[in-house]
Amino acid sequence: MDISVSIILDKLKVALQGVERVVTSRSTLPILNNVLIKTSKSGVEVVATDLEVGIKFFLGGKVEKEGSVTVPGRTLIGLVNSLHGDTITLESKNNILRVVCGETKASINGVPADDFPVIPEVEGGRVVKLRTEVFKDLLAQVDFAASSEESRPVLTGVYLISGGSGLTAVATDSYRLSEAAAKEKLSEEFNVIIPVRTLHEIRRLVGDTPQFELRLGENQIMVATDSATLVSRIIEGEYPNYKQIIPQKSDTTVEMDVQEFSDAVKTAAIFSMEGSNTVRLNIQPSGTVEVVSESSQVGNFAAKVKAGVKGAGGEISFNAKYLLDGLNSFDTPRFTLGMTNKTAAGVFRPSGVEDRLYLVMPLRS
Amino acid sequence: MDISVSIILDKLKVALQGVERVVTSRSTLPILNNVLIKTSKSGVEVVATDLEVGIKFFLGGKVEKEGSVTVPGRTLIGLVNSLHGDTITLESKNNILRVVCGETKASINGVPADDFPVIPEVEGGRVVKLRTEVFKDLLAQVDFAASSEESRPVLTGVYLISGGSGLTAVATDSYRLSEAAAKEKLSEEFNVIIPVRTLHEIRRLVGDTPQFELRLGENQIMVATDSATLVSRIIEGEYPNYKQIIPQKSDTTVEMDVQEFSDAVKTAAIFSMEGSNTVRLNIQPSGTVEVVSESSQVGNFAAKVKAGVKGAGGEISFNAKYLLDGLNSFDTPRFTLGMTNKTAAGVFRPSGVEDRLYLVMPLRS
Numbered sequence: 001m002d003i004s005v006s007i008i009l010d011k012l013k014v015a016l017q018g019v020e021r022v023v024t025s026r027s028t029l030p031i032l033n034n035v036l037i038k039t040s041k042s043g044v045e046v047v048a049t050d051l052e053v054g055i056k057f058f059l060g061g062k063v064e065k066e067g068s069v070t071v072p073g074r075t076l077i078g079l080v081n082s083l084h085g086d087t088i089t090l091e092s093k094n095n096i097l098r099v100v101c102g103e104t105k106a107s108i109n110g111v112p113a114d115d116f117p118v119i120p121e122v123e124g125g126r127v128v129k130l131r132t133e134v135f136k137d138l139l140a141q142v143d144f145a146a147s148s149e150e151s152r153p154v155l156t157g158v159y160l161i162s163g164g165s166g167l168t169a170v171a172t173d174s175y176r177l178s179e180a181a182a183k184e185k186l187s188e189e190f191n192v193i194i195p196v197r198t199l200h201e202i203r204r205l206v207g208d209t210p211q212f213e214l215r216l217g218e219n220q221i222m223v224a225t226d227s228a229t230l231v232s233r234i235i236e237g238e239y240p241n242y243k244q245i246i247p248q249k250s251d252t253t254v255e256m257d258v259q260e261f262s263d264a265v266k267t268a269a270i271f272s273m274e275g276s277n278t279v280r281l282n283i284q285p286s287g288t289v290e291v292v293s294e295s296s297q298v299g300n301f302a303a304k305v306k307a308g309v310k311g312a313g314g315e316i317s318f319n320a321k322y323l324l325d326g327l328n329s330f331d332t333p334r335f336t337l338g339m340t341n342k343t344a345a346g347v348f349r350p351s352g353v354e355d356r357l358y359l360v361m362p363l364r365s
Numbered sequence: 366m367d368i369s370v371s372i373i374l375d376k377l378k379v380a381l382q383g384v385e386r387v388v389t390s391r392s393t394l395p396i397l398n399n400v401l402i403k404t405s406k407s408g409v410e411v412v413a414t415d416l417e418v419g420i421k422f423f424l425g426g427k428v429e430k431e432g433s434v435t436v437p438g439r440t441l442i443g444l445v446n447s448l449h450g451d452t453i454t455l456e457s458k459n460n461i462l463r464v465v466c467g468e469t470k471a472s473i474n475g476v477p478a479d480d481f482p483v484i485p486e487v488e489g490g491r492v493v494k495l496r497t498e499v500f501k502d503l504l505a506q507v508d509f510a511a512s513s514e515e516s517r518p519v520l521t522g523v524y525l526i527s528g529g530s531g532l533t534a535v536a537t538d539s540y541r542l543s544e545a546a547a548k549e550k551l552s553e554e555f556n557v558i559i560p561v562r563t564l565h566e567i568r569r570l571v572g573d574t575p576q577f578e579l580r581l582g583e584n585q586i587m588v589a590t591d592s593a594t595l596v597s598r599i600i601e602g603e604y605p606n607y608k609q610i611i612p613q614k615s616d617t618t619v620e621m622d623v624q625e626f627s628d629a630v631k632t633a634a635i636f637s638m639e640g641s642n643t644v645r646l647n648i649q650p651s652g653t654v655e656v657v658s659e660s661s662q663v664g665n666f667a668a669k670v671k672a673g674v675k676g677a678g679g680e681i682s683f684n685a686k687y688l689l690d691g692l693n694s695f696d697t698p699r700f701t702l703g704m705t706n707k708t709a710a711g712v713f714r715p716s717g718v719e720d721r722l723y724l725v726m727p728l729r730s
Contacts, residue, residue: 075635075663082632096664103669104629106636109662264469267447270440271471297474298440299461304468 001067003039004091007059009080009101012046012088015057016077018228019048022055022201023073034070035077036116037090037097039063047119048073053198053232054119055205068113071097075108119231122222126188127215128162132206134182138169139199141180141356144325146196147173157193157235159242162186168355170242171196176322177242178329181355190216193239198232205230246359247347250338252311254283255351258335261289262327264303268293269320271301277320278363283313283339293320316342317363323348326358366432368404369456372424374445374466377411377453380422381442383593384413387420387566388438399435400442401481402455402462404428412484413438418563418597419484420570433478436462440473484596487587491553492580493527497571499547503534504564506545506721509690511561512538522558522600524607527551533720535607536561541687542607543694546720555581558604563597570595611724612712615703617676619648620716623700626654627692629668633658634685636666642685643728648678648704658685681707682728688713691723 016035023035029051036047039061046057069092076097080088085102092098095110139158147155152174159170168181202223206212215222216234223230268279272293282290289307294300316339327335332350339346348358381400388400394416401412404426411422434457441462445453450467457463460475504523512520517539524535533546567588571577580587581599588595633644637658647655654672659665681704692700697715704711713723 072663078635079632079666082628084628104632104667106664106666108664263447263449267444267469270443298437299471299473301444301471302469 002065002092002094003037003063003067003069003097004065004089005039005044005061005063006087006089007044007061009083009085009088011059012080015046015059015227016073016080018057018205019046019055020073020077021204022050022053023048023077031070031111031115031117033072033074034111034116035073036068036070036113037092038068038113040066047116049117049119051117052195053201053230054117055201055228055230056119057228059227065091067092068116069095069097069110070113070116071108071110079106079108119229120220122215122217122220122231125215125217125222126190127213128186128188128190129211130167130186130214131184131211132209134167134184135206135212136203138167138180138182139203141329142169142171142178143196143199144171144329145173145176145178145358146171149173153235154193154237154239157195158199159191159193159239161191163189163191166355170239172240172242172359175319175361176326177245177357177359178326179242179246179357179359183355188216191239192216192221193235193237194221195232195235198230201230201232245345246357247338247340247344249340250311250347251340252283252309252313252338254289254310254313254337254339255308255334256289256305256337258327258330258333258350261291261305261335262324264291264305265320265323265327267303268301271295271298272320274298276363278317279320279323280315280317281337282315283307283309285309285311285313314339314341316346318346318360319363322360326360329358330356367430367457367459368402368428368432368434369430369454370404370409370426370428371452371454372409372426374448374450374453376424377445380411380424380592381438381445383422383570384411384420385438385442386569387415387418388413388442396435396476396480396482398437398439399476399481400438401433401435401478402457403433403478405431412481414482414484416482417560418566418595419482420566420593420595421484422593424592430456432457433481434460434462434475435478435481436473436475444471444473484594485585487580487582487585487596490580490582490587491555492578493551493553493555494576495532495551495579496549496576497574499532499549500571500577501568503532503545503547504568506694507534507536507543508561508564509536509694510538510541510543510723511536514538518600519558519602519604522560523564524556524558524604526556528554528556531720535604537605537607537724540684540726541691542610542722542724543691544607544611544722544724548720553581556604557581557586558600558602559586560597560600563595566595566597610710611722612703612705612709614705615676615712616705617648617674617678617703619654619675619678619702619704620673620699621654621670621702623692623695623698623715626656626670626700627689629656629670630685630688630692632668633666636660636663637685639663641728643682644685644688645680645682646702647680648672648674650674650676650678679704679706681711683711683725684728687725691725694723695721 330350334351403410695715699716
């Protein structure tokens with residue numbers, strides 16, 4: 001059925017910006033590059049999905065004809081973003097969308113809405129209220145550690161655990177692991193693996209709202225705001241029992257300045273064997289950590305960083321990138337590194353912060 | 366001969382930043398990725414060249430051994446930029462450069478300076494004083510129109526003409542041409558084709574100095590500041606007689622708002638045939654310019670822009686990118702377009718500005 005509707009231009013811009021990242025992110029199935037526009041008595045829906053995440057925006061509008069059409073998202077977004085004016089009229093005929101705004105007229109070739117995937121409704125399930133600040137904070141501390149390789153799907157998500165003392169977020173790509181917790185007692189206990197991209201879309205969607213509702217269904221989660229609904233699949237499978245790889249104690253504990261150590265690691269990486277990114281830490285009980293790297297091609301590098309060292313010290317090597325990723329996510333001026341020997345995981349924590357841990361597997365050097 | 370010298374760290378940083386773009390820009394000849402460091406009684410030279418442009422920085426320093434060495438620029442720049450401290454010591458032995466700064470020590474594998482290309486001295490020739498502001502202004506108005514294709518070398522440069530009423534800069538890639546002139550009477554008359562990259566490096570080198578000296582040699586130009594010297598080749602060959610393609614008069618002249626017209630052209634480009642970027646202007650004597658585009662795949666677009674039209678009007682098509690490049694370089698709120706028919710070049714000028722012209726060849730549509 002053809003559509004015909006007038007909408008406030010600025011509201012359409014907001015809706016299209018809201019679905020933009022979902023619509024343009026993949027293109028294996030051509031219809032996923034399209035945005036669905038659906039008109040009904042209750043107004044206009046603007047919908048995009050990449051089969052993992054689906055977002056629906058609801059707008060008011062003066063609906064003349066109830067129907068639906070899908071058109072390429074990039075074209076529609078590019079057009080609408082460049083328009084100026086108060087209202088915009090959208091009319092479809094034989095799946096060609098006619099757009100009129102002031103002295104500008106355009107037609108965009110579309111395809112029937114029948115082929116557009118249905119965004120599932122998440123009904124029932126459990127509903128928890130989350131404080132946006134807590135959610136954003138936990139996400140920023142762990143998201144970078146998730147895997148981008150599809151070979152182990154559970155590792156491409158963030159593991160969220162509600163229960164016991166509060167809410168915990170975990171991500172790992174099996175080379176490093178980041179865990180952050182907040183003393184945030186939720187109304188429901190659960191654990192769920194949510195795709196990192198979904199969490200980023202939720203962060204965008206909730207914006208500055210102080211809190212939002214997360215609905216946990218069987219295979220989906222849903223977040224609804226006043227003007228939009230996001231539905232995403234949950235990653236199925238069992239999250240690795242990560243607690244068992246966290247060393248219970250460390251023979252040596254080192255405290256250093258985050259900035260000073262990061263600078264040394266960053267520079268050391270320039271000298272590490274091409275592509276390996278290996279930097280060696282030589283922890284001396286006298287109170288210095290020597291950051292060392294070498295490559296037969298480039299040369300070699302050593303910098304001394306002042307450190308508070310408890311224990312016997314020793315040598316351990318890490319991937320510089322993994323160290324820097326973790327240190328960048330710390331908000332404190334200092335941090336501690338716990339190490340036992342050159343084959344056991346290094347445990348990084350921001351100084352004075354509880355409930356936060358970053359684990360990096362050492363490299364052989 | 367090995368080198369040994371202590372330098373103020375911040376001065377070395379400035380020198381390396383000054384040569385950075387030259388040293389990292391090409392790599393066909395491996396030694397061009399290197400920076401030459403040469404010590405002598407009078408201090409330290411830091412040199413880089415890509416055979417087109419060469420830059421030499423001079424620094425003071427406590428020289429212990431006079432000699433020279435070359436090391437990979439990226440490694441040295443990455444290292445030095447990350448260092449903190451007052452002084453840095455550079456020592457070479459068997460073409461390995463040892464760098465010491467505070468608690469940081471590094472060795473960089475280099476190659477002998479014998480293989481490093483000599484930066485020619487430009488002696489004699491004519492010397493003109495240029496005001497930096499005028500130079501930067503002319504450059505910004507024409508550089509984008511130069512060609513990036515090496516097939517016609519003269520078109521990859523900016524043509525500078527001193528004489529008559531002042532200083533004129535011209536660039537063209539044969540599809541569009543930009544000309545800007547300043548009523549700046551110089552001490553010498555000349556015309557010279559200078560590579561666009563050279564001009565950008567000169568702009569960086571002279572920074573905020575109010576004026577600088579340009580020395581025009583036989584095949585090279587040179588710019589010297591207090592701390593550095595830049596030498597570049599001149600592009601040989603004859604610049605096309607561009608004056609003859611500038612239409613002497615236009616049958617129709619249109620005046621429009623730069624922003625309004627740019628917006629319409631930008632949006633129209635979304636709808637133009639894939640890769641063609643064609644937009645059609647339909648100039649109506651009643652006082653509107655319709656900006657039109659269409660593609661069988663995407664759809665079609667038309668926007669009306671208010672215009673002051675003198676003459677009979679008509680249709681003419683252009684590459685949207687060329688229009689936008691030119692309009693972006695205009696500083697005025699309005700501009701004029703002179704056109705005669707759909708096959709003659711369109712002449713764009715910022716309203717109320719003399720000595721400025723942007724020519725675009727029309728497309729068949």
